[in-house]
Amino acid sequence: MIHKEGTTTIAITLIFIAILNLIIYFFGGNEIIRIGGYSLSGILLIIILQFFRNPSRKIIQNEKNILAPADGKVVVIEEIFENEYFHDKRLQVSVFMSPFNVHVNRYPMSGKISYFKYHPGKYLVAWHPKSSTENERTTVVVKGEKSGEILFRQIAGALARRIVFYGKENEEVIQGSECGFIKFGSRVDLFFPLGTKLNVKLNEVVRGGESVVALL
Numbered sequence: 001m002i003h004k005e006g007t008t009t010i011a012i013t014l015i016f017i018a019i020l021n022l023i024i025y026f027f028g029g030n031e032i033i034r035i036g037g038y039s040l041s042g043i044l045l046i047i048i049l050q051f052f053r054n055p056s057r058k059i060i061q062n063e064k065n066i067l068a069p070a071d072g073k074v075v076v077i078e079e080i081f082e083n084e085y086f087h088d089k090r091l092q093v094s095v096f097m098s099p100f101n102v103h104v105n106r107y108p109m110s111g112k113i114s115y116f117k118y119h120p121g122k123y124l125v126a127w128h129p130k131s132s133t134e135n136e137r138t139t140v141v142v143k144g145e146k147s148g149e150i151l152f153r154q155i156a157g158a159l160a161r162r163i164v165f166y167g168k169e170n171e172e173v174i175q176g177s178e179c180g181f182i183k184f185g186s187r188v189d190l191f192f193p194l195g196t197k198l199n200v201k202l203n204e205v206v207r208g209g210e211s212v213v214a215l216l
Helices: 004-027 032-052
Strands: 064-068 072-082 088-097 104-106 111-119 137-145 148-156 164-165 178-182 186-192 212-215
Touching: 004 032, 004 186, 072 186, 111 164, 137 164, 148 178, 186 212
Parallel strands: none
Antiparallel strands: 064 212, 072 088, 088 186, 104 178, 111 137, 137 148, 148 186, 164 178
C-alpha cells in the first residue's frame, strides 16, 4: 500500500520519467545509453515507491506500553533537560529513520493531545545533538488517563523538508494510529519521566506501532 503523502511526489516522478524516457527514445543515441537511461528511470521509481510504502501493522494496544512512533534505529538513550514543556529532567529515546525506512509516524499511546507546537528551524543531520532543539520540528504531548503525559517530537533532518502532523490540541487519539509523516529521513524523540523502564537498547531496530519502547 502507498501512503497518501506520496501521491503528489509519485505523480511528479512519473511525469519526469515519461519525459526523460521520450527524450532518451528519440535522442538517446546508441542502445547502451537507452538501456542505461531506462534502467535509471526504473530504479528512481522503485526508490520513490518504497519510500512512501505503508505496510499494515499488527498493533496491540496496551495502556502500560509505549509503542515506537516510527520505524528505525534507536540512536539516543540519555537523560536531558527538557525545556519546552516539562522544564525538568527527562529520559530521551530517539529513533532515527533512514531514507529506506517506512516514514509513517504513529501515536505511542492513547489519550488526549494536551500540547502541540510547530517549530521552524534548521536542517542539521538528524543525529546531530542539537537537531532536537534547533531543527524544524513538532512537539506533541499526549496525556493518558493512567499513564500521565508523554512528549514526542518529529524532527526534520538534512534531507527532510516536510513534516506532517494530523492531530490538534484536545483531540483524543488512539495508540498505534497514524499521527503524521516525515519525508526523506529524519528522527522522532520520546521523553519519559526519569526511572521509566525501557524495553529497548541503543542501536536496536524498532517498528512503528509494534515495538514496545517503554513500560509504564
